[in-house]
Amino acid sequence: MKEELFNKKVSGWENISEENKQNIFKFSDEYIYFLNKVKTEREAVSFTKKMLDENSFRNINELEAIKPGDKVYYINRDKTIYAAVIGEEKLENGLNILGAHVDSPRLDLKPNPLYEDNGFAYLKTHYYGGIKKYQWTAIPLSIHGVIVKANGEKISVCIGEDEEDPIFTITDLLPHLAMEQMDKKLKDGINGEDLNVLVGSIPTDDKDASEKIKLNILMLLNEKYGIKEKDFVSSELEIVPAFKAKTLGLDKSMVAAYGQDDRVCAYTTIRALLDVNAPKRTAVCILSDKEEIGSCGNTGMESHVFDMFISELLNKSGENRPNLLEKVFCNSKMLSADVDAGLDPIYASVSEKNNAALIGHGIGLNKYTGSRGKSGASDANAEYVAEVRSIFETEGIPYQVSELGKVDVGGGGTIAYILANKGIDVIDCGVPVLSMHAPYEVTSKFDIYCAYKAYHAFIK
Numbered sequence: 001m002k003e004e005l006f007n008k009k010v011s012g013w014e015n016i017s018e019e020n021k022q023n024i025f026k027f028s029d030e031y032i033y034f035l036n037k038v039k040t041e042r043e044a045v046s047f048t049k050k051m052l053d054e055n056s057f058r059n060i061n062e063l064e065a066i067k068p069g070d071k072v073y074y075i076n077r078d079k080t081i082y083a084a085v086i087g088e089e090k091l092e093n094g095l096n097i098l099g100a101h102v103d104s105p106r107l108d109l110k111p112n113p114l115y116e117d118n119g120f121a122y123l124k125t126h127y128y129g130g131i132k133k134y135q136w137t138a139i140p141l142s143i144h145g146v147i148v149k150a151n152g153e154k155i156s157v158c159i160g161e162d163e164e165d166p167i168f169t170i171t172d173l174l175p176h177l178a179m180e181q182m183d184k185k186l187k188d189g190i191n192g193e194d195l196n197v198l199v200g201s202i203p204t205d206d207k208d209a210s211e212k213i214k215l216n217i218l219m220l221l222n223e224k225y226g227i228k229e230k231d232f233v234s235s236e237l238e239i240v241p242a243f244k245a246k247t248l249g250l251d252k253s254m255v256a257a258y259g260q261d262d263r264v265c266a267y268t269t270i271r272a273l274l275d276v277n278a279p280k281r282t283a284v285c286i287l288s289d290k291e292e293i294g295s296c297g298n299t300g301m302e303s304h305v306f307d308m309f310i311s312e313l314l315n316k317s318g319e320n321r322p323n324l325l326e327k328v329f330c331n332s333k334m335l336s337a338d339v340d341a342g343l344d345p346i347y348a349s350v351s352e353k354n355n356a357a358l359i360g361h362g363i364g365l366n367k368y369t370g371s372r373g374k375s376g377a378s379d380a381n382a383e384y385v386a387e388v389r390s391i392f393e394t395e396g397i398p399y400q401v402s403e404l405g406k407v408d409v410g411g412g413g414t415i416a417y418i419l420a421n422k423g424i425d426v427i428d429c430g431v432p433v434l435s436m437h438a439p440y441e442v443t444s445k446f447d448i449y450c451a452y453k454a455y456h457a458f459i460k
């Protein structure tokens with residue numbers, strides 16, 4: 001009876017076939033390649049555009065009309081991308097949507113970042129998203145982003161990823177002299193204004209000049225990029241860990257990398273979309289920006305650009321009529337593809353073991369997120385949860401239903417509520433992660449492959 005009645009929890013690796021294991025490892029190698037090419041939202045969008053272009057997707061702006069089977073995408077300001085495979089049914093009947101985000105916690109350069117102090121040149125930063133500041137000192141860092149000159153010329157920057165490139169770092173105090181620092185609360189151990197990136201120490205030869213090290217750095221930047229100090233004000237330069245994404249563990253079962261929240265779900269949703277041809281309902285993928293700071297701004301999910309994209313689908317399919325967009329949304333279904341907090345045995349006290357996502361046990365479903373009594377959660381309806389689990393059970397995809405930590409221990413949110421507010425049925429569905437938001441995050445290769453399978457089953 002126990003065998004029949006219990007909701008069993010088993011590791012996906014148990015009794016796994018050699019063939020399945022090889023599929024999982026091969027997929028993960030491709031994912032690791034992606035992570036090593038992509039460390040910012042802009043890089044994620046341009047990599048994704050390339051994948052879509054190579055798989056006969058077209059920019060919707062170039063098309064006069066669309067028909068079932070067509071594959072289209074729209075790029076919003078190089079930081080968000082929406083892609084769709086047009087289904088046989090009318091759009092009016094609703095869409096099947098996967099929504100992930102491609103921004104990750106990091107340090108952004110301030111508008112006036114460069115200064116010199118006692119023999120060193122530094123770049124000042126303002127952190128982006130929820131970070132533990134102490135994790136960002138004494139690690140190798142790289143600089144990624146764009147500088148846009150007043151004449152509109154856009155310069156791409158990526159320093160610290162190639163083997164020959166220099167890297168950067170933020171120094172920390174030696175333990176010998178850190179008595180006062182060590183007595184502080186962990187959150188106050190490193191001051192936000194002290195997250196200054198070390199970038200140089202050689203002065204120019206001009207003995208009459210002041211700030212000779214800063215001058216030397218500006219001369220190098222001017223030589224390489226043709227920029228002046230003022231051009232920093234119209235730049236978006238992001239400081240990210242220079243670590244390579246790698247296979248983790250003697251058994252090679254996991255992936256360690258920066259930015260897996262949420263590029264693990266972004267990559268698997270796009271891979272799922274590439275494998276969809278002529279679906280019944282139109283399949284849509286969202287790769288959003290600004291999730292880590294509240295989904296605000298014109299590239300965040302709160303903006304109306306996504307509505308505009310769906311309106312374009314309605315216009316170009318010839319289906320549109322007044323107020324049809326709201327109806328499309330009310331008939332739509334979505335997996336909010338964002339990572340889940342995996343149970344970490346070292347910090348097990350923050351998780352409730354019956355309702356925690358376990359690494360290597362399959363894709364995680366979060367019926368609700370939020371904090372302090374589900375506040376801010378869209379909380380999926382039981383009917384919809386049944387529909388989603390039925391897809392996974394039919395397709396034999398391992399899944400687990402969990403919540404983010406113990407009651408009142410903390411909380412969090414995703415883009416789910418924003419789409420739910422439009423009338424869409426939505427549930428969070430993603431890969432469990434250890435060390436979430438740290439410079440080096442951990443996932444299980446088993447769960448990554450499950451995510452791809454689950455997303456594919458949902459949209460096909």
Ligand code: MN
Pocket residue numbers: 101261262291338339
């Ligand atoms: Mn996330």
Ligand code: MN
Pocket residue numbers: 261292437
């Ligand atoms: Mn996050």
